[in-house]
Ligand SMILES: CC(C)[C@H](C(=O)O)[C@@H](O)C(=O)O
């Protein structure tokens with residue numbers, strides 16, 4: 001029996017509440033299976049770690065993450081550790097991404113169920129059928145290039161950042177996008193997004209994406225979009241970008257957040273950040289390390305009330321099984337259970353949706369129902 | 375009588391058609407007034423200039439633009455001068471912006487009339503009342519920092535661009551945003567957009583915007599948004615950003631295009647690129663140089679058919695009168711005429727809208743009606 005070590009980082013705000021439900025779901029699929037077992041352990045990360053240790057990413061947490069097969073995260077941050085705080089959670093997040101080499105951020109944006117169409121800010125005829133997966137390069141570009149702060153010599157009145165990409169960095173993220181496109185049947189189209197009419201790093205990006213796909217994945221369809229025009233399409237014609245949106249770190253930050261509001265509630269969407277191509281089960285199989293987390297924030301305003309939507313975290317757990325552990329079957333089972341719960345007719349005024357979707361069900365009850373279905 | 379010299383750059387595709395109507399509108403307000411006269415002259419710029427002179431921005435055109443009080447532009451580019459062409463129009467545009475010192479790009483996004491709500495990709499209740507003005511820094515940031523292409527020594531496998539801002543560059547664009555906010559009654563709120571949780575240039579941006587407004591315009595309300603979260607709001611709650619969105623070059627490129635699809639047709643929206651704060655009429659009044667153009671592209675697919683929407687260009691002409699020439703009255707008159715035309719009940723199957731808004735009226739007829747109303 002395969003045994004996997006999963007590190008859990010509940011984080012701040014609603015993080016611990018939503019993570020608790022995803023943990024129950026993982027424990028359930030682990031108990032139900034005779035092929036694998038999951039060993040879960042919790043560690044401190046984010047604002048709570050700042051409070052207890054003075055730093056967002058204590059070395060014991062980093063070490064546990066490095067030794068884990070995969071990491072499930074809640075959400076971090078909050079006003080207590082905001083812009084004016086001396087120590088903030090963000091650097092911890094960026095260090096964790098960089099140290100684990102998590103270069104591939106994967107963010108699907110789709111409506112888990114047509115019954116959710118009414119929550120989209122887009123007209124239903126435009127939102128219906130939206131099915132995009134943003135594949136964002138996560139440890140390169142302007143996030144990790146050299147920079148100079150204002151007030152630093154020689155030119156104190158100036159600040160700058162460097163947006164930098166190497167051929168190898170673009171190749172490897174292109175391969176992840178291609179693997180994801182190929183996992184679908186028929187394979188998904190790839191829309192590469194850049195600003196090649198202005199930026200040198202984008203011209204390199206466009207050239208390397210084009211060549212890598214042509215040489216290694218000639219069966220995939222590729223087009224190129226400028227980031228400004230991609231941002232327009234995501235509002236007025238998102239289906240034009242159905243498939244895989246492949247882009248660099250900063251554009252991916254913007255476009256993945258922009259697309260994530262189409263389904264109407266951030267509470268629904270999962271994400272994965274991987275250190276390599278998704279795992280493919282085989283004899284000499286080795287898990288691909290990754291962090292899995294809902295895309296929503298720590299929502300301190302509703303923390304502790306038991307009303308947060310756990311679905312984004314539960315679907316993140318499904319991605320963890322699929323991408324890090326190569327366990328497609330239990331991943332699909334979780335996704336189907338989520339879809340079922342969302343589509344169940346609302347019963348006796350109780351409803352099967354959390355408050356963000358106009359329902360009255362609590363975090364734990366929703367988790368219960370998903371566990372029951374499994 | 376004041377006399378102003380206006381350079382007209384019709385450009386490519388539908389550019390000449392839409393510009394022709396805006397020119398008629400300008401000639402009409404000039405004839406109707408005894409206070410000012412407009413002297414218009416046409417020059418080549420863009421793809422048409424590449425075809426006839428080998429370069430997008432011939433020196434005669436640049437010289438005329440430098441001597442003009444203001445510039446009215448159509449649209450440039452097209453597949454003929456696309457990504458693979460040896461000479462492309464974009465560098466001409468960037469040179470023109472830089473040479474004329476056009477550091478302030480102003481892009482309103484609003485629904486000229488509630489009767490257009492049905493064309494918005496957003497749900498009517500979300501689109502209704504959207505009224506944003508993006509003020510984008512246009513000649514700084516990553517567009518004009520040093521860069522290195524792939525294939526250039528020493529590290530040929532790498533390409534980079536520099537996102538750079540100086541205190542003075544951020545001060546002057548902040549002042550323009552403040553002037554625009556103050557021109558409204560009550561003054562508009564300012565939403566400054568950056569990525570200060572990651573970028574040094576954004577931290578400078580945030581600090582300078584905060585200080586400049588606090589010291590020079592303490593009466594204005596300011597908040598700060600991260601670019602990823604601003605991109606979300608523009609889709610799910612754009613009214614949260616009603617007022618002035620003040621941002622740097624690259625973020626402004628993305629967010630202004632994203633907001634521009636809210637009104638349902640790109641054909642409706644104008645833009646201004648200014649070399650200083652908007653002109654304020656006075657005794658020693660000097661026009662502020664600027665380029666005024668619709669935000670839509672050259673739309674080669676419908677060029678020459680006489681069906682393009684001239685409203686974006688006509689509203690750009692109104693901005694020209696207001697911002698460069700300090701002529702508020704004729705600017706307002708044009709804007710009112712446009713609103714009237716859009717709200718006229720459709721008459722006898724003909725309609726008063728162009729094809730992009732589901733109507734049947736041609737470019738010239740729409741221009742006729744606006745001239746009539748004036
Ligand atoms: C918190 C911030 C540094 C981070 C980013 O910009 O990458 C966040 O926006 C994200 O997308 O995970």
Ligand SMILES: CC(C)[C@H](C(=O)O)[C@@H](O)C(=O)O
Pocket residue numbers: 197198228464467627
């Ligand atoms: C053509 C391109 C260089 C330009 C830009 O990015 O500034 C365009 O997108 C614009 O916004 O005017």
